[in-house]
Amino acid sequence: MTTTSTAAPRKTGLRVGVQRFGTFLSGMIMPNIAAFIAWGFITMLFIPAGFFGADSPFGWHWAPVAEIIGGGGDAATIQWEGAMTALAEGDGGNFFAYVGLVSPMITYLLPLLIANMGGRLVYGERGGVVATIATMGVIVGTNIPMFLGAMIMGPLAAWITKQMDKLWDGKIKAGFEMLVNNFSAGILGMILAVAGFFAFGPLMLGISAALGGAVGWLVDLQLLPLVSIIVEPAKVLFLNNAINHGVFTPLGIEQAAETGKSILxxxxxxxxPGLGLLLAFTFFGVGAAKASAPGAAVIQFFGGIHEIYFPYALSKPATILALIAGGASGVATNMLLGGGLGFPAAPGSIIAVTAAAIGSGVGNLLVVYLSVVIAAVVTFLITAVILRASRKRDLEAEGDSFGAAIAQTEANKGKKSEHLSNLAASAAGSATGAPTTTAVATAPIQKIVFACDAGMGSSAMGASVLRNKLKKAGVTDVSVTNAAIANLDGTADLVITQQQLTDRARGKSPNSQHVSVDNFMNAPQYEEVVEMVREQKESGE
Known part of the structure; x- marks a missing residue:
């Protein structure tokens, strides 16, 4: 039994480098999004202006809230002295009343989680431990939520640990491995923590201040909407993670800690913008794009999977101008009316946006909703004009252009339309110009891994689809999981990726079989995989 696998040519250049850098940043942030959401909800509910705070706009004040947010005063010195006094007297309740939850979580917990994940990506658990120790020095040396420092110091500390271990790799006498490993990591962690406290921390403080000043300058001059000129095309080309997770998220968290919300x-x-684009294709598109756009709009708007609209923009590049205009309109609305979110909305669903906006009051929520509506309307109107102007030409060439656009999309996350899936499968080979090869199953398949950039949204959906197909075929002893490409460890028997990511997956797991698909939700290759696994089980391989 064979499965079809597309061997994508190895890509080089600046775009791929930025994509990989953005993927690495995303790999540090995305697995910890739940912690950001937890902090956001604690802040939303318990700060003085929160739902249960002393100044609650709803009159829902709850007495223990002061202990949750820290009741020892606003000044850090008062909080510290009060906490230490309570601890010395054995008064654990008052200790936590002084320390609270809101400030320690954003100052210590969240940056340390990011640093640990960055260290793990570079050098596994050992790298994560040293990265956490080193980043603690940076945090204490700056005394602010040091997200940017964590995203740099974490991977750097892990890389230094990796280089240190190479110095005596294979030279340690048997029985002394644990002693050397633990002491070397501890000593290196101490050195890096001290260096972070005295040198790296102040440096990152200056960089953070400079970035924050640049954003403030754009806001003061009312130029922040111009950022959409970079962000919207970057999203379509999958270059946005470096900007979003490298700049917007760290600065946004700092702003939210100070003001309760951030426009960033x-x-x-x-x-x-994505909703407006898809609605325009729904009414004015042609062929497969028109047929699939309504389902894509539902997934994008309520599921928050923005990547699903990228092929539509790529099939008609002029519509990127509409996305820029829509994005800028939404940013301008929030900037002028003071809209923002209390914590990152991930995924970018209207449900997640609502949860992150409502903590700052109903007025803020209405402003955010207005920014979404205006962004959608502006994008819709401009896209409609573009599609109507080229409708005759699109009716003649739509099949090729849309198929090529799907093939160019690196991570088209989730598509319910069977028509689009079949079109993508038939068009992929000719659209990309990539040679099609055949992968023969030469070993039993016990572990199947779906891999994508972040290892969460699209790959999780694909794994669920294949898992259900295997279950219906009576195959229950094959593991089907999902992971980020960066976390592939070579133990998978079969790796399934989207076409544009297969080459990178091969580099991380060269001994595995690889299958390329165009769409994780409804790929025809799944049936071949199921049949191959089923026949192997029946033949006793």
Whole structure:
């Protein structure tokens, strides 16, 4: 039994480098999004202006809230002295009343989680431990939420640990491995923590201040909407992670800690532009694009999977101008009316946006909704003009252009339309010009891994689809999981990726079989995989 696997040519150049850098940043942030959401909800509910705070606009004050947010005063010195006094007297309740939850979580927990994940991506658990120790020095040396420092110091500390271990690799006498490994990591962690406290921390403080000043300058001059000129095309080309997770998220968290919300969380996550684009294709598109756009709009707007509209923009590049205009309109609305989110909306669903916006009051929520509506309307109107102007030409060439656009999309996450899936499968080979080869199953398949950039949204959906197909075929002893490409460890028997990512997956797991698909939701290759596994089980291989 064979499965079809497309061997994508190895890509080089600046775009791929930025994509990989953005993927690495995303790999540090995305697995920890739940912690950001937890902090956001604690802040939304328990700060003085929150739902249950002393100044609650709803009158829902709850007495223990003061202990949750820290009741020892606003000044850090008062909080510290009060906490230490309570601890010395054995008064654990008052200790936590002084320390609270809101400030320690954003100052210590969230940056340390990011640093640990960055260290793990570079050098596994050992790298994660040293990265956490080193980043603690940076945090204490700056005394602010040091997200940017964590995203740099974490991977750097892990890389230094990796280079250190190479110095005595294979030279340690048997029985002394644990001693050397633990002491070397501890000593290196101490050195890096001290260096972070005295040198790296102040440096990152200056960089953070410079970036924050640049954003403030754009806001003061009312130029922040111009950022959409970079962000919207970057999204379509999958270059946005470096901007969003490298700049917007760290600065947004700092702003939210000070003011309760940040406009930066909505620059990239606003679902309005994508919704407007898909609605325009629904009414004015042709062929497969028109037929599939309604389902894509539902997934994009409510599921928050923005990547699903990228092929539509790529099939008609002029519509990127509409996305820029829509994104800029949404940013301008929030900037002028003071809209923002209390924590990152991930994924960029209207549901997640609502949860992140409502903590700052109903007025803020209405402003955010207005920014989404305006972004959608502006994008819709401009896209409609573009599609109507080229409708005759599109009717003649739509099949090729849309198929090529799907083939160019690196991570088209989730598509319910069977028509589009079949069209993508038939058009992929000719559209990309990539040679099609055949992968023969030469070993039993016990572990199947779906891999994508972040290892969460699209790959999780694909794994669920194949898992259900295997179950219906009576195959229950094959593991089907999902992971980020960066986390592939070579133990998978079969790796399934989207076509444009297969080459990178081969580099991480060269001994595995690889299958390329165009769409994780409904790929015809799944039936071949199921049949291959079923026949192997029946033949006793």
């Amino acid at each position: 969380f909505l620059i990239e996550a606003n679902p309005g």
